[in-house]
Amino acid sequence: xxxLINMVVVLTGxxxxxxxxxASLRENTQERIDQQVLEFVKGPSVRSVFKDATNDPxxxxxxxxxxxxxxxxFVGEIEGAFRGVALEAAGKGYKGEIGLVVAIDTQxxxxxxxxxxxxxxxxxxxxxxxxxPAFAAQFKGAPVxxxxxxxxxxxxxxxxxxxxxxxxAVAGGVSNAFTIYERLKPQIEQKLKEIxx
Amino acid sequence: xxxxxxxEFTKGLWAEIPPFRLVLGLCPTLAITNTLENAYGMGxxxxxxxxFSNILISALRKIIPPKVRIVAFIVVIATFVIVVxxxxxxxxxxxxxxxxxxxxxxxxxxxxxGRAEAFASKNGMVRSALDxxxxxxxxxxxxxxxxxxxxxxxxxxxxxxxxPISLFGPAFEPFRFLVEAPGAFICLGLMLGLMNIxxxx
Numbered sequence: 001x002x003x004l005i006n007m008v009v010v011l012t013g014x015x016x017x018x019x020x021x022x023a024s025l026r027e028n029t030q031e032r033i034d035q036q037v038l039e040f041v042k043g044p045s046v047r048s049v050f051k052d053a054t055n056d057p058x059x060x061x062x063x064x065x066x067x068x069x070x071x072x073x074f075v076g077e078i079e080g081a082f083r084g085v086a087l088e089a090a091g092k093g094y095k096g097e098i099g100l101v102v103a104i105d106t107q108x109x110x111x112x113x114x115x116x117x118x119x120x121x122x123x124x125x126x127x128x129x130x131x132x133p134a135f136a137a138q139f140k141g142a143p144v145x146x147x148x149x150x151x152x153x154x155x156x157x158x159x160x161x162x163x164x165x166x167x168x169a170v171a172g173g174v175s176n177a178f179t180i181y182e183r184l185k186p187q188i189e190q191k192l193k194e195i196x197x
Numbered sequence: 198x199x200x201x202x203x204x205e206f207t208k209g210l211w212a213e214i215p216p217f218r219l220v221l222g223l224c225p226t227l228a229i230t231n232t233l234e235n236a237y238g239m240g241x242x243x244x245x246x247x248x249f250s251n252i253l254i255s256a257l258r259k260i261i262p263p264k265v266r267i268v269a270f271i272v273v274i275a276t277f278v279i280v281v282x283x284x285x286x287x288x289x290x291x292x293x294x295x296x297x298x299x300x301x302x303x304x305x306x307x308x309x310x311g312r313a314e315a316f317a318s319k320n321g322m323v324r325s326a327l328d329x330x331x332x333x334x335x336x337x338x339x340x341x342x343x344x345x346x347x348x349x350x351x352x353x354x355x356x357x358x359x360x361p362i363s364l365f366g367p368a369f370e371p372f373r374f375l376v377e378a379p380g381a382f383i384c385l386g387l388m389l390g391l392m393n394i395x396x397x398x
Contacts, residue, residue: 007262014257014269018276025280029287036290 038072042101042117046086049103049113050076057086062191064184071180073188075195076103076112082195083107085188087180088117091173094165095120098129102177104144106192111142114174119166126166135160135167139174144182147175205324209331216339216385217392221307225299226340227381232356236344238292240337242285242300244330246277247309251329254317261318270313271304278303291359308336339388347384351375 043058050057053076060075060082076084086103099118104111116130129135138157142148148171149155152164159167181188200208213219216226222243229235250273254261261269282300285293293300303309312332317325345355353369354361363369374380 003262003264007265010260010262011265011269011272014272018272022276022279022283025283029283032287033283033290036286040290040294 042074042088045101045115045117046074046103049086049101049115050074050078050084051113053077053084054080055082057084060195062195064187064191066180066184071184073191074103075192078105078112081107082192084112085181085192086112087177089173089177089180091169091171091176093119093121093169094126094163095122098166098169098173100170100173100177102139102174102181104177104181106188109144111139111144111174113137114139114170116170121163121166125160126163128160128163129166129170132160135170142174144178147171147178149175202323202327206327206331209328209333209335210338211335213332214335214339214392215308215332216336216343217389218396219308219311220389221311222336223385224302225306226343227378227385229296229299230340230344230347230381230384231351231376232295232348232361233341233344234292234356234358235295236340237337238289239296239299240333240340242281242296243303243306243308243336244333245281246274246303247312247333247336248326248329249277250274250309251312251317251325252322254313255320255322255325258318266318267314270310270318274309274313275304308332343384343388346388347375347380351380 038058038061046057055075055077057074057076060077061072062075063070063072065071071087074086075082076086078084083106084103085106086101088099088101090097090099092098097118098116098121101115101117102111103113114136116136119127119130121127121129135158139148142156147155148157150157150159150164150167150171152159153168153171155171157167157171209215211218215221216223225239225243229239250270253273254270257269257273278301281303282293285296285300312329316328320328348361349355349364350372351374352361352371353365354363356362375384
């Protein structure tokens with residue numbers, strides 16, 4: 001009996017100390033880890049959609065509540081003004097979700113650029129959505145007022161040959177980004193005003 | 198046969214150098230020795246975990262009941278592994294991405310567990326600290342040697358920090374095979390053979 005109690009007490013003690021140490025360490029490193037994840041996971045995509053930005057779009061970011069979700073938006077300084085915002089959206093691809101970063105010019109209401117971040121499409125076919133810059137470049141200048149569509153659906157985006165589903169998914173994802181943008185527009189403009197100050 | 202404190206430290210560097218002599222911790226040895234940076238990054242992580250888990254287990258050796266000692270060891274080791282994981286994520290994220298799953302897998306690596314059971318639970322704190330530090334350093338050296346060999350021959354370059362440095366210029370014909378998985382086995386085998394020849398008296 002004594003031995004049993006001893007075992008329980010010692011193991012509880014060790015686990016408590018371990019839990020306490022890790023909780024406090026997590027608390028202290030959380031902010032830096034989030035920043036590193038942004039930098040390494042989303043950083044390359046955000047930088048590539050804001051090729052001409054004169055600021056660091058990763059550093060200039062804000063968060064907005066969108067219903068249940070919290071969205072992180074990145075701000076790009078274009079031609080001397082903070083007018084570009086990049087947001088994340090997703091479309092349903094041939095095999096799972098296709099993650100996108102879409103940058104929108106808030107003054108003209110047109111797309112600055114898009115970039116595929118994550119996908120699990122077929123290599124050589126659907127995967128071209130990420131590897132072939134010519135496909136993504138077609139979205140440049142598309143107006144946010146209407147959804148982006150591939151030519152088969154009456155739009156202007158030429159689908160990747162052999163990967164219509166993927167192309168539709170990307171167009172759908174970009175359109176999702178438009179919807180999110182339109183929904184959050186008043187809040188985004190408010191935030192941009194604060195940043196400009 | 199009592200060892201001096203210096204011997205306690207230096208045994209890990211040659212006589213008991215982990216992957217070559219004890220032949221422990223081989224999974225990361227084979228998997229991540231494709232660049233020098235990965236190798237010493239892993240080595241430093243293991244050294245940290247090994248040293249601190251050795252010290253703590255040695256300090257607690259009289260109060261840990263023998264029947265639950267393995268559980269207690271695992272909790273201690275796992276704690277330090279998560280410490281390493283969080284710190285790497287916060288400060289060296291690029292390296293963390295490359296080492297990936299092998300950092301959390303230090304928990305089930307035989308070296309910390311083996312040293313806790315075979316050494317730290319029977320010896321004092323100073324000796325345990327030196328034992329951990331020595332073996333960790335030995336592990337780092339072993340991985341670095343193996344990685345240098347593999348990376349230089351396979352790619353003609355060496356990664357000391359982040360970007361590979363080309364050593365032989367454009368005329369070098371890379372022997373890619375050595376950075377693939379089978380190449381790892383062959384290199385490790387050659388290294389073990391070499392160690393046995395050198396260690397023969």
